[in-house]
Amino acid sequence: MNMVSFPFRRPRGKVHAPTVTLAHGGGGKAMKDLVDDVFVEAFDNPLLALLDDSAQIDLLGLAQYGDRLAFTTDSFVIDPLVFPGGDIGRLAVCGTVNDLAVGGALPLYLSCAVIVEEGVSIDLLRQIAKSMATTAQEAGVKIVTGDTKVVNKGACDRIFITTTGIGVVAAGVELGVHRARLGDAVLVNGLLGDHGAAILGARGDMALQSPIESDCAPLQDLVASLLDAAPNTRFIRDPTRGGIATVLNEIAEAAQVAIEIDEMATPLRDEVRGFCEILGLDPLYLANEGKIVAITPPDEAEQAIDAMRAHPLGRQAAIIGNVVAGEPAGRVTMRTIFGGRRIVDMLVGEQLPRIC
Amino acid sequence: MKFVDEFRDRAKAEILVKEIERLLARMKRDETRPLQIMEVCGGHTHSIFRYGVEGMLPKSIELVHGPGCPVCVLPMGRVDDCVAIAERPEVIFTTFGDAMRVPGSRKSLLQAKADGCDMRMVYSPMDALGIARQNPTREVVFFGIGFETTMPSTALTVLQAEREGIKNFSVFCNHITIVPTIKAILDSPDLRLDGFLGPGHVSMVIGDAPYEFIARYYKRPMVIAGFEPLDILQSIWMLLRQIDEGRCEIENQYARVAPRAGNAVALEAVAQVYELREFFEWRGLGSIDHSGVKIREAYARFDAERKFAVPNARIADPKSCQCGEVLKGVIKPWECKVFGRACTPETPLGALMVSSEGACAAYYQYGGVKRGRDEAEASAA
Numbered sequence: 123m124n125m126v127s128f129p130f131r132r133p134r135g136k137v138h139a140p141t142v143t144l145a146h147g148g149g150g151k152a153m154k155d156l157v158d159d160v161f162v163e164a165f166d167n168p169l170l171a172l173l174d175d176s177a178q179i180d181l182l183g184l185a186q187y188g189d190r191l192a193f194t195t196d197s198f199v200i201d202p203l204v205f206p207g208g209d210i211g212r213l214a215v216c217g218t219v220n221d222l223a224v225g226g227a228l229p230l231y232l233s234c235a236v237i238v239e240e241g242v243s244i245d246l247l248r249q250i251a252k253s254m255a256t257t258a259q260e261a262g263v264k265i266v267t268g269d270t271k272v273v274n275k276g277a278c279d280r281i282f283i284t285t286t287g288i289g290v291v292a293a294g295v296e297l298g299v300h301r302a303r304l305g306d307a308v309l310v311n312g313l314l315g316d317h318g319a320a321i322l323g324a325r326g327d328m329a330l331q332s333p334i335e336s337d338c339a340p341l342q343d344l345v346a347s348l349l350d351a352a353p354n355t356r357f358i359r360d361p362t363r364g365g366i367a368t369v370l371n372e373i374a375e376a377a378q379v380a381i382e383i384d385e386m387a388t389p390l391r392d393e394v395r396g397f398c399e400i401l402g403l404d405p406l407y408l409a410n411e412g413k414i415v416a417i418t419p420p421d422e423a424e425q426a427i428d429a430m431r432a433h434p435l436g437r438q439a440a441i442i443g444n445v446v447a448g449e450p451a452g453r454v455t456m457r458t459i460f461g462g463r464r465i466v467d468m469l470v471g472e473q474l475p476r477i478c
Numbered sequence: 479m480k481f482v483d484e485f486r487d488r489a490k491a492e493i494l495v496k497e498i499e500r501l502l503a504r505m506k507r508d509e510t511r512p513l514q515i516m517e518v519c520g521g522h523t524h525s526i527f528r529y530g531v532e533g534m535l536p537k538s539i540e541l542v543h544g545p546g547c548p549v550c551v552l553p554m555g556r557v558d559d560c561v562a563i564a565e566r567p568e569v570i571f572t573t574f575g576d577a578m579r580v581p582g583s584r585k586s587l588l589q590a591k592a593d594g595c596d597m598r599m600v601y602s603p604m605d606a607l608g609i610a611r612q613n614p615t616r617e618v619v620f621f622g623i624g625f626e627t628t629m630p631s632t633a634l635t636v637l638q639a640e641r642e643g644i645k646n647f648s649v650f651c652n653h654i655t656i657v658p659t660i661k662a663i664l665d666s667p668d669l670r671l672d673g674f675l676g677p678g679h680v681s682m683v684i685g686d687a688p689y690e691f692i693a694r695y696y697k698r699p700m701v702i703a704g705f706e707p708l709d710i711l712q713s714i715w716m717l718l719r720q721i722d723e724g725r726c727e728i729e730n731q732y733a734r735v736a737p738r739a740g741n742a743v744a745l746e747a748v749a750q751v752y753e754l755r756e757f758f759e760w761r762g763l764g765s766i767d768h769s770g771v772k773i774r775e776a777y778a779r780f781d782a783e784r785k786f787a788v789p790n791a792r793i794a795d796p797k798s799c800q801c802g803e804v805l806k807g808v809i810k811p812w813e814c815k816v817f818g819r820a821c822t823p824e825t826p827l828g829a830l831m832v833s834s835e836g837a838c839a840a841y842y843q844y845g846g847v848k849r850g851r852d853e854a855e856a857s858a859a
Contacts, residue, residue: 395479401601402576404528460707461488462530464844470823 135159142242147272157270160244161234164251165258165265177266179231179288187290192227194218195286203250203281205324207316207335208411210283211253216340216411217362218287219261223342224358224414226297226349227289229261234268237282240275250281261340263287295349301356302377306445307423309416311344311430312438313337314366315394318408323397334393339412344435348414351429352422359415364469367406369415370443370454371468378451383443383466385459406456407469417445485706491534494711499536501718512540514670514807515717518660519677520547520835521705527844529707539714542807543830543837545659545763546677548624548652549576550829550836553759554795556652557582559788563619563650564595566786570613572606573621575599576833581826583793587621603635603649610639610647619782622649627679629653629771630744633751636773636780650782651773654758656680657688658769664696668808673717675710676702678732683748685740686728693726704732751777759792761829762801799828804837811838818842 135155137146145152184191198214208216215232222229234254238247258265316337323332341360349355357377361369366388374381390405398405412435418426423441430436449455454466507513517523523543526532532541545551557580564571564587571587578588578599591597596616600606603620610618622632632649639647656677663669676689681702692698699720703713713731720727730736751774758770773781782788795801799821800814811817811830821827823839830838 392479395482399479399482456530458529458707459483459488460486460529460531460534461491462532462534462707464527464530464533467843470843 137244140244142238142240142244142247142272144240144272144274147238147270153270156244157268160247160251161236161268161270164248164255165234165268167264167266177231177233179266184230184290187228187230188292188295190227190291192222192225192289192291193287194221194225195284196221197282197284199279199282200321201279202321202324203246205336206320206333208338209250209253210281211250212257212338213411214283214285215254215257215261215263216338218285219263219340219342220360220411220414222287222289223340223345224360225289225291226295226345226358227291228346229263229287229289229340229342231288232258232263232265233286234265235270235284235286236268237271237273237278239278239280240272242280247281257340261342297355297357299357299373299376302373302379302417302445303356303419304379304445304447305420306356306417307420307426307441308370308381308383308443308445309418309423309426309430309439309441310361310366310389311341311414311436312412313389313391313394314361314410314413315390315398315405315408317411318365319394319397319405321409322401322403332393332397334391334397337410337412339435341412341414341435344430344433345414347429347433348416348426352416352418352426354419354422355426356417356419358417361410361413361415363409365405365407365409366413366415367404367454367466368468370466371452373415373417374454375452377445379445380447380449380451381443381454382446382449382457383454384457386457387440387442389438389440389442403473406466407473420444482706485704485708486529487708490708491711494708494715495534498539498711498715498718501715501722502536502538505718505722507721509538511670512538513672513718513721514540514542515673515675515714516542516544516663516671516807517675517703517710518544518546518656519675519680520550520833521677521679522675522703522710523547523837523840524835525705525707525710527840530844531707531710534711535714540807542671543804543840544674545663545760545805546625546656546680547830547833547835548628548654549580549833551654551760551762552577552580552623552652552829553761554581554583554793555759555791557586558584558793559790560587560621560650561585561590561595562789563782563786564590564597566617568617569786570596570598570609570616570618571621572598572600572609572618574601574623576835577621577623580832603632604638607635607639607644607647610644611642614646616646617785618647619786620647620649622651622653625654625656625677625680626683626748627677629752630683630741630747633747636751636777637747639780640777645779648780648782648785649773650788651752651771653752654760654770655754655768658766659760659763660689660692662763662766662769663806664692664698666806668803668806671698671807673698673721674700675713675717676700676728678702678704678709678736681730681732681736681740683741683744685736685738686730687739689728693728697726699726700728702728702730702732702736704735750774761795762799762805764802795829796827801828801830801838804830811841814838
């Protein structure tokens with residue numbers, strides 16, 4: 123393990139090579155220079171200027187925020203690395219921050235482990251580290267420890283990032299999927315499917331130009347305002363991979379309830395609808411990186427919507443459905459725009475475009 | 479969204495459903511069984527499930543989901559041939575997305591890709607030709623699949639490749655033709671269908687004349703239908719009106735896209751590049767005479783079947799599979815012995831579980847009709 127924590131006390135090294143080589147992963151001066159010049163430079167964080175293999179965090183300091191530690195990890199392997207509305211760095215911070223936030227935790231600290239394929243340009247790495255730093259600042263978290271590995275060409279796809287995060291859950295915040303009840307409202311904070319459509323568009327193999335940007339954003343503030351306005355919120359999830367359809371199925375299954383959503387009430391950007399029409403995809407299965415699904419008691423739904431709409435990341439918040447009776451537990455149905463009803467099931471495998 | 483939402487209008491749908499109910503109420507018919515209407519095309523099946531159309535219809539109309547999903551009806555032996563071609567190190571195999579999951583006897587294309595084949599998803603055969611231009615040292619093979627809808631674009635790509643003198647591009651041709659298959663269904667002794675929704679996008683190419691025999695000799699009405707849910711409801715209503723008035727005609731609801739005479743340019747390209755095969759194997763339906771096309775001798779150098787000697791093995795459908803009976807409307811998907819048990823979208827045994835356009839996969843994924851009817855009864859009571 124050549125775990126490197128930063129920042130360092132000694133003067134920071136500089137990288138002069140244009141691209142990452144195996145030397146940058148060798149544990150010697152080249153590696154220290156890379157870590158200094160790219161990561162420490164970007165994440166610079168005077169509060170935790172320890173040089174150990176681990177970052178040490180004051181427990182009493184944490185305890186002022188609540189009574190439970192939340193701890194999560196996620197890996198990011200996205201292609202392309204830079205896409206409309208974000209990049210792998212922004213995504214790596216948002217993903218972990220949002221996993222903490224939807225559990226009701228205040229996100230505080232992140233780690234950042236990077237696997238780089240030799241040949242990646244230093245400028246690109248610098249751009250991604252800078253983007254992580256900016257996003258961390260937006261999210262109110264500090265990146266306090268990290269690791270860098272360089273692998274042979276072909277051993278990974280340019281850059282993989284793993285972030286691990288800790289946050290603190292305030293006393294009294296009790297979110298749990300089992301708390302969903304008949305009549306509860308299903309809420310989202312805005313337009314669905316933007317991230318999935320942006321990535322598919324950016325990959326370029328669809329031969330389709332689209333103006334859609336990823337919704338990638340840190341949601342801790344939005345979740346905090348939602349919980350303030352609707353303190354009895356049952357449960358929150360972030361509908362990332364597999365989209366809203368997958369998350370609703372997971373909720374219905376875990377809570378043993380049936381959920382019905384209304385296609386007319388489901389907020390979708392016209393561009394995303396058009397994109398899906400052309401490619402034969404279902405927007406309900408497209409990934410989101412700046413969205414939540416919240417289940418609230420019916421009498422707190424309106425105030426939850428108002429609170430979210432007052433936040434820049436929740437302007438198009440909407441009630442999209444309810445926990446309903448009369449269907450087997452675990453089932454998600456949709457009242458279609460046409461007036462019919464259908465089951466919204468888990469996705470089998472990957473969404474593959476239809477030929478005709 | 480303009481030009482889309484108009485065709486999904488809830489209020490108009492309600493009016494049409496009422497009209498359909500009114501027509502049914504006054505029709506003289508055998509009340510002991512439902513009217514069976516087959517939508518031939520998988521695109522219709524997808525829309526019907528996507529918008530919950532089936533649950534909106536009265537109980538006395540039963541939609542039978544036909545053979546018009548080219549991905550579903552592709553036999554295992556042909557998938558094995560694809561894998562054999564794709565496994566050659568010099569080959570870049572290009573395919574439409576939803577063909578990737580079709581099971582072969584050894585593996586699907588998705589598995590072949592995971593095992594290291596250079597498999598690329600494309601949206602058009604022209605994209606495959608582009609890949610051939612960019613990779614002059616590799617052999618680029620396009621997996622030609624689909625009915626008359628996609629047949630012209632493959633033909634035009636072959637003609638383009640010839641014009642450009644591209645030598646490293648070929649087509650593994652599995653294009654099939656819908657008319658002999660409808661005829662085979664009409665000829666089957668257990669046929670019960672009362673009418674057809676015709677495949678709108680096929681008609682956009684071939685026009686409506688090729689279906690005349692259905693009305694003339696088999697005395698069944700057909701309405702060529704569009705793919706939006708209102709198109710489908712209106713077509714069902716038009717079909718009921720024919721039945722009510724004792725007419726058997728080929729009517730066109732989709733005239734905004736499908737002209738009566740078809741598309742002359744597309745038909746010319748098709749005639750130039752392909753010729754009929756004596757027979758073609760269909761998953762679930764067996765071998766059907768003149769139901770597939772192959773590339774003509776004149777374009778042999780663009781024919782992957784000739785270029786790479788393919789194994790061309792015939793693999794029988796699993797015995798437990800009842801796709802054929804589902805396709806003909808003899809049984810409903812959930813009445814099949816293996817539906818949802820041995821045969822699921824993750825591990826499809828039969829054709830109809832393979833693509834989201836297949837009747838069984840649609841039932842499995844979107845569920846629905848039985849529940850929709852139970853609800854309708856409950857609310858009527």
